[in-house]
Amino acid sequence: MGSEWIEAVMDLMRRHGIAEFEYEDADRHFVASEGAILEVDQPLNQPIFHQPDHAPRAGETLLAPHIGMFRATHPLDADAAALPRLVRRGEIIGYLKAGALLRPVLAPSDCVLSRQLADEGVLVGYGTALFELHTARP
Structure with missing residues (x-):
């Protein structure tokens, strides 16, 4: 064989x-x-x-999809999950609050969420860096 x-x-x-x-x-x-x-x-x-060694995965920045007050967790959650952590595509990784509306920020792919770049409770605009992530290999 x-x-x-x-x-x-x-x-x-x-x-x-x-x-x-x-x-x-x-x-x-x-x-x-x-x-x-x-x-x-x-x-x-x-x-x-x-197998040949692979280069380390490059870090990517997840940008805010809209304007709002940044929250890493839902207001009813006690604690934020520790970073770094694995997240799946479509998983809620944060929130942007605009008035009474709380809009989720979703993981764009299966990845490692390595660092939070925006401070809790800060007003962020469209395109503001929220998280650093490392996309999982296909």
Whole structure:
């Protein structure tokens, strides 16, 4: 059996955010972790397959989609979630309050929300930087 299946497994792991994978059959025992697949019977410092290192994800800035008083949490929530944190596309990550209207700010993609750039309770205009995020790899 060739190594094509190993490459396919590594690609699936990367696409789905899986950090570790273990495979064992009658002939082989593999452990995949951090881009390398190691055969258990081999010395740990000799990977049989290694994915090339990827450049770190560039930070992106999420801009305010409209004007309002910035709130990182809903007024009824006790505490804001700690950063950095993983968020899913469409998840509410903040709010902009304009009068009695509380409009959600949504995550544009699956990403890591790393830093809040706007202060709580500050009036922000359209296009004001609210958060720094790092988009998840496809």
